[in-house]
Amino acid sequence: MIFRRDEYRYNYRIHHARKFTDKIRTAPKYRAYIKNIMPLSNHNVPADTMPQYATRKAEYFAGVRAELPLLLGLFPFGMVYGVLALAAGLPVWAIIFMSAIFLAGSGQLIFVQLFGVATPYSIIATTASIVNLRHLLYSASVAPYLDHLPRRWKMLLSFLLTDEAYAAAVPRFRDGPATPHRHWFLLGTGTTLWVGWFTSSITGILIGHAVPASWSLDFSVALTFIALLVMSLQRKSEIIAALAAAGAALMLQSLPYKLWILAAALIGIAVGVFCRRLEIRR
Template identity: 60%
Template sequence: MSDSKGDLSAGDEFRSGIRAELPLLLGVVPFGLMFGVLGLAAGLPAWAVVAMSSIVFGGASQVVFAQLWGAHVPPTVICATVGVVNLRHALYSASVAEWLRGLSWRWKILLAYLLTDEAYAAALVRFRDGPPGAQRHWFLFGTGLTLWSGWQLSTLGGVLIGAAIPASWSLDFSIALTFIALLVLAIHRRSEMSAALVAGIVAVLAQPLPYKLWILLAAAAGIAAGLASRKLDRKEPV
């Protein structure tokens, strides 16, 4: 149902957000299962693995944390690395800020918590290409809540079934597939393509670095490449 101005209602936006997010759970669920198993294998207690999915709620940073914890990396390095990995969420917030500017601080806190990779990817398409509407923040709430629920349940499932998951499933590869899919959806400009290519090349070349420092180096190189090639965006988008 729509309101008097022709905008979609809060309920319609919320349900549309859920529908947009559900296909992405095909990549999220094995990702969450894998994290549950990885967290236990790294020596984290089951309650900590489950709690991390609610408190941190960032798949990539949680996986990095578990890997570094299992490798007995110093806590300061773990915190710094996880913090840098999660900086992308600040970029997500800046990207959608113009569409959420008029919301109350309570809404902004809630949506900031739910604004993770797959929720952002689905909501950005709605905000950028969809019709304007006073209730469109409910779309992001729908995508975020759906993602949050799927992530909690899949992490719990990974903890419960643990070693029963066959190694032949190669669940760790689902992480790469998920982020590749999100990357493809997010690239609309030549500068974004340049950033993705440079970051990918640097990530591969820098694999031998200790403490997962390839993540920091690839991120910095990608940002630099994107900024340096922004003038290319004056032409037609890719």
């Protein structure tokens, strides 16, 4: 039941083996993870043996470990948010509460900037939501891996589906074995990010004003994304798609509400699918 979709994909891949000739490159770190924690994937377990797969705890802490290095890049961003929010005149409870339940770095920054210049509340709500439209893509991307879960799991994991938690969990879903507890990996990355974001906002409120702007700590978020981007590139078509998205993001900068994020991503996906077609046909 759980594996039906993956079996389907797997059979499709065998059937069209000649088409999928490109070498899939896995991060060495993740290869070690597969070797140590998941000695057997469900595809090569003989039918008469008990299936071996990682426990909930192993999956959860593998997720935590995948997320921890990303917090280094996220922490300065959370502090910047705390400082800007204080400067915009938000009460401390609102700053902390927003980090706890809004959980969206760029959305919160826009919120704070608009609040600081006394924008009407309806416009703040619209803008902060449109900035987060890219989460639709994340949702679509992980949905196939979560469709067997009960609703409470889906809601919890959706709540935790942030940029970094998503990007850290996708390689495990995509390249790892389809074991029953793999959603615990996403829970691990998500909760780790939640704790990191919460503490970094509070740190920003407390000591953020002491950090001078000349340290350029805001650059660390871009660096985190660079690391995630390079590790997510496995095929030539994905590299072309990323370049197209970057170019489109620069060209569409004039779009309001940061709509260029979603527009550029969609353009990149279209270019990528087109290149993939050519790649397969060749």
